[in-house]
Every structure is written in C-alpha cells, then in structure tokens.
Amino acid sequence: MEIEVSSSMHLMYVSEIQQEMYDSAQRRGTGIAKRSIEYLSKKISEGNAVVATENGEWMGFCYIETWSHGQFVANSGLIVSPKFRHGGIATLIKDRVFALSREKFPNAKIFGLTTGLAVMKINSDLGYKPVIYS
Ligand SMILES: CC(C)(COP(=O)(O)OP(=O)(O)OC[C@H]1O[C@@H](n2cnc3c(N)ncnc32)[C@H](O)[C@@H]1OP(=O)(O)O)[C@@H](O)C(=O)NCCC(=O)NCCS
Secondary structure (H helix, E strand, C coil), X not given: CEXXXXXXHHHHHHHHHHHHXXXXXXXXXXXXXXXXXXXXXXXXXXXXXXXXXXCCEEEEEXXXXXXXXXXXXXXXXXXXXXHHCCCCHHHHHHHHHHHHHXXXXXXXXXXXXXXXXXXXXXXXXXXXXXCCCC
C-alpha cells in the first residue's frame, strides 16, 4: 500500500473519488454538496491531498482546505473505497494529511468537520479536541 501526497499522476482516480464521495453521502443522507471534478483535480495537482493506492488501484483520499489566508486549515472529504474499509486506511490517511497540513501551514489551526461517528473516533484517537460549529 502507498499513502502519498497527491500530484498530477493521481488525476486518473478523480472521477472514481468523486463518485464514491457522492454515493456515500447519499447513502448516509448527509446532504453534502457534490465536489466538482475541477475542484478535486485542482486539490490533487496542487499537492493539497493525500491518496492511498495499491497496485494502481485507488483505496482512499482526503484533501486540505484553507480559510483566511491559511490561518485555518481543514482536512476534508475523507473517503475510503468500500472494499478497503475497516483496515485502518482512513486513520493512516488522516495522520498523513495532518502532517502535510503542518508542513504547508505551520502556523494554522487545523480542524476537521465531520458528520460521521467513525471520523469522530479517528479524530479523537489522533488527539483532536471537539469544538462547536461556530
Ligand atoms: C469513514 C471511513 C472514512 C472510515 O474508513 P476506514 O478505513 O474503514 O476506517 P479505519 O479502518 O481507519 O477505522 C478507524 C476507526 O473507526 C471505526 N469505524 C470505521 N467505520 C465505522 C463506522 N461505519 N461506524 C463506526 N465506527 C467505524 C473503526 O472501527 C476504527 O476504530 P478502531 O480503531 O477502534 O477499530 C469510511 O467508512 C468511508 O469512506 N465512509 C464514507 C464516507 C464518510 O463517511 N466520510 C467521512 C465524512 S465526514
């Protein structure tokens, strides 16, 4: 398994990532907006995402979003391909994307927005503290 900072060589996975994000959001009934191919492609080619693959097959993804000129950084859009779930991949991706956020934005406050219990658990295991939306 490889967990890498994204680059244009990962653009081949973008439609699969977008579709799986959309399908999981539908299944969970969260009303999360569909991310466009253009938006996800930009994250990937600018190196603002982490991609997990194995033998050329896509396994998981997460990207970095910034606000207020990089003062606030969120790790967003975490998704693991259904056939690779429950193997710890989401935890490894979150760990890598946190390190990437620190490298790129050393002074930022880093947070994650989540609607899911699994992600709450991953985040608290990694040492994140819960805060309210505002
Ligand atoms: C949520 C998701 C990213 C987890 O990926 P994963 O690779 O299976 O997660 P991990 O194997 O790293 O699991 C981490 C922990 O979460 C728990 N967990 C995983 N899926 C869970 C679920 N559906 N409900 C409750 N807990 C769950 C695991 O048991 C594990 O806990 P443990 O360390 O005590 O065993 C994946 O299920 C997914 O892509 N879901 C759809 C999209 C989604 O919900 N994204 C988050 C939007 S905020």
